Amino acid sequence: MIYLDNAATTQMAPEVLQAMLPFFSDVYGNASAVYGLGARARQAVFEARKQVGALIGAAPEEIYFTSGGTEADNWAIKAVAETFADRGKHIITSKIEHPAVLQTCEWLERRGYEITYLDVDKDGLVHVEDVESALRSDTILISIMFANNEIGTIEPIAEIGSLARRRHVLFHTDAVQAFGQVPIDVEDMQIDLLSASAHKVNGPKGVGCLYIRSGVKIHPFLHGGPQERSRRAGTENVAGIAGFGAAARRAARILAEKQKREMSLRDDLIRRLESEVPWCRLNGHRSRRLPGNVNFSFSFVEGEALLIRLDMAGICASSGSACTSGSLDPSHVLLAIGLSHELAHGSLRLTLSEANTKAELDIVVETVKKAVELLRQMSPLYEDFMKNQSLEENI
Amino acid sequence: MSIYSEKVMDHFANPRNMGELEDPKGVGTVGNAKCGDIMRIYLDIDEAGVIRDVKFKTFGCGAAIATSSMATELVKGKTIQEAMQVTNRAVMEALDGLPPVKVHCSLLAEEAIHAALWDYAQKNNLVIAGLKEPRKDIGS
Numbered sequence: 001m002i003y004l005d006n007a008a009t010t011q012m013a014p015e016v017l018q019a020m021l022p023f024f025s026d027v028y029g030n031a032s033a034v035y036g037l038g039a040r041a042r043q044a045v046f047e048a049r050k051q052v053g054a055l056i057g058a059a060p061e062e063i064y065f066t067s068g069g070t071e072a073d074n075w076a077i078k079a080v081a082e083t084f085a086d087r088g089k090h091i092i093t094s095k096i097e098h099p100a101v102l103q104t105c106e107w108l109e110r111r112g113y114e115i116t117y118l119d120v121d122k123d124g125l126v127h128v129e130d131v132e133s134a135l136r137s138d139t140i141l142i143s144i145m146f147a148n149n150e151i152g153t154i155e156p157i158a159e160i161g162s163l164a165r166r167r168h169v170l171f172h173t174d175a176v177q178a179f180g181q182v183p184i185d186v187e188d189m190q191i192d193l194l195s196a197s198a199h200k201v202n203g204p205k206g207v208g209c210l211y212i213r214s215g216v217k218i219h220p221f222l223h224g225g226p227q228e229r230s231r232r233a234g235t236e237n238v239a240g241i242a243g244f245g246a247a248a249r250r251a252a253r254i255l256a257e258k259q260k261r262e263m264s265l266r267d268d269l270i271r272r273l274e275s276e277v278p279w280c281r282l283n284g285h286r287s288r289r290l291p292g293n294v295n296f297s298f299s300f301v302e303g304e305a306l307l308i309r310l311d312m313a314g315i316c317a318s319s320g321s322a323c324t325s326g327s328l329d330p331s332h333v334l335l336a337i338g339l340s341h342e343l344a345h346g347s348l349r350l351t352l353s354e355a356n357t358k359a360e361l362d363i364v365v366e367t368v369k370k371a372v373e374l375l376r377q378m379s380p381l382y383e384d385f386m387k388n389q390s391l392e393e394n395i
Numbered sequence: 396m397s398i399y400s401e402k403v404m405d406h407f408a409n410p411r412n413m414g415e416l417e418d419p420k421g422v423g424t425v426g427n428a429k430c431g432d433i434m435r436i437y438l439d440i441d442e443a444g445v446i447r448d449v450k451f452k453t454f455g456c457g458a459a460i461a462t463s464s465m466a467t468e469l470v471k472g473k474t475i476q477e478a479m480q481v482t483n484r485a486v487m488e489a490l491d492g493l494p495p496v497k498v499h500c501s502l503l504a505e506e507a508i509h510a511a512l513w514d515y516a517q518k519n520n521l522v523i524a525g526l527k528e529p530r531k532d533i534g535s
């Protein structure tokens with residue numbers, strides 16, 4: 001099997017599993033308990049808080065563990081909206097956010113908030129000037145993702161952070177795809193709130209965090225016990241949190257090397273697909289791009305059919321095609337960067353990890369090339385295109 | 396392994412009757428308004444009204460390709476009236492079913508055959524019982 005869907009989720013690293021195991025067996029104490037068994041759990045949560053914070057330049061007490069990226073996004077946006085409603089009800093976000101952000105904003109819209117969904121350019125970049133012109137006296141939050149999960153484009157986060165700080169507006173970024181993949185510093189980038197998730201960095205599923213800059217007072221999301229400094233109640237997911245900590249520690253250790261390796265594999269894969277498969281288009285920014293993200297549209301073919309062909313060859317990938325979405329709408333991200341429905345339909349996302357090899361990518365290029373060729377032979381759109389071409393040649 | 400039955404996978408991996416016909420007696424192209432996919436059917440029909448040959452081209456998901464393939468098998472060698480009985484339900488049954496979100500894909504095959512038969516009827520000034528003028532976009 002060749003796994004190229006690391007933006008969907010990643011394989012847990014062995015050291016992460018090892019870090020988690022004690023908390024499924026011997027060390028079952030409640031992290032709030034006074035006795036030694038509880039203290040060991042508490043210590044593990046404390047260590048993890050340091051490790052996760054260290055990866056983004058945050059203090060441990062600014063990290064609040066959640067059930068994942070979705071909860072962190074929901075918490076950040078809903079809590080800012082609710083806490084600062086008397087100051088204003090306007091929020092700025094972009095058209096290419098993850099549904100965890102977009103649907104939270106839509107939910108707020110139905111409750112009287114006004115949301116500006118910024119356009120992005122053809123590469124998927126949010127323009128800082130657009131953020132600036134969208135700012136109003138009643139704007140309470142800017143929420144722009146660090147990097148896009150489909151096309152990998154990395155947004156100008158430091159510029160937006162600096163604008164937000166100058167204009168005294170809180171700045172949230174969904175960094176689920178960037179955390180552990182590219183360097184992040186909440187101080188340099190002037191980020192007030194940041195969402196991250198463990199399972200995208202070789203950690204366990206169902207755990208993540210919201211970074212809340214100290215001094216930013218937003219209401220709790222879950223009410224109940226005093227856990228997470230009374231801001232996120234509920235007995236801690238100790239094993240998950242320990243796993244997240246171990247994943248963050250590992251990510252910090254390998255980040256530079258991982259980034260270098262993935263970028264070289266990525267650029268090689270992009271170059272080869274572009275040279276070997278005609279009528280394709282790279283989606284997303286060529287250089288301001290997540291190290292492991294490759295996203296192409298192949299004209300005249302449909303993405304799900306392509307995915308099944310790849311699956312038959314043991315390759316796991318994903319697509320923004322309407323046919324894979326369940327809702328039968330093509331990816332909102334691909335439409336936002338200006339792709340036609342047909343091109344959005346023919347998209348293929350390959351997301352690498354540091355474990356992928358050049359030999360694997362050789363197989364991938366060959367398989368994609370063959371599958372696209374085959375599906376084009378089946379495609380009425382390709383047939384029409386070729387007939388028109390030969391007509392033009394004969395004129 | 397897959398969300399699809401073995402039959403669907405077989406027809407997807409080895410589509411029957413894929414391609415074009417040189418001088419088709421009828422051609423129909425329909426698009427699926429739900430997801431934007433497109434299917435084209437070519438028919439060769441003899442004087443006795445028997446479908447001698449059939450080919451398809453499909454731009455669509457695994458289910459769309461498999462239903463095209465199965466539908467062409469079901470109409471090949473049949474009379475026009477028999478071909479009119481090949482509904483999307485019949486195609487799905489022949490494929491051992493489709494996941495609920497993929498049922499609309501099977502409509503493409505039925506409609507594309509009807510569109511090709513309509514084209515044939517138009518060219519030959521015929522009326523085929525039960526056949527209505529095809530819509531361009533179906534499934535909405």
Ligand SMILES: Cc1ncc(COP(=O)(O)O)c(C=O)c1O
Pocket residue numbers: 007008067068069070071073098100145147148149174176177196197198206207208
């Ligand atoms: C950009 C982005 N935000 C949020 C999420 C949701 O994170 P989680 O799966 O941890 O809830 C994801 C994961 O799919 C994502 O890619």
Ligand code: FES
Pocket residue numbers: 322323324427430431432455456457458459497499500
């Ligand atoms: S044809 Fe698009 S979902 Fe099946």
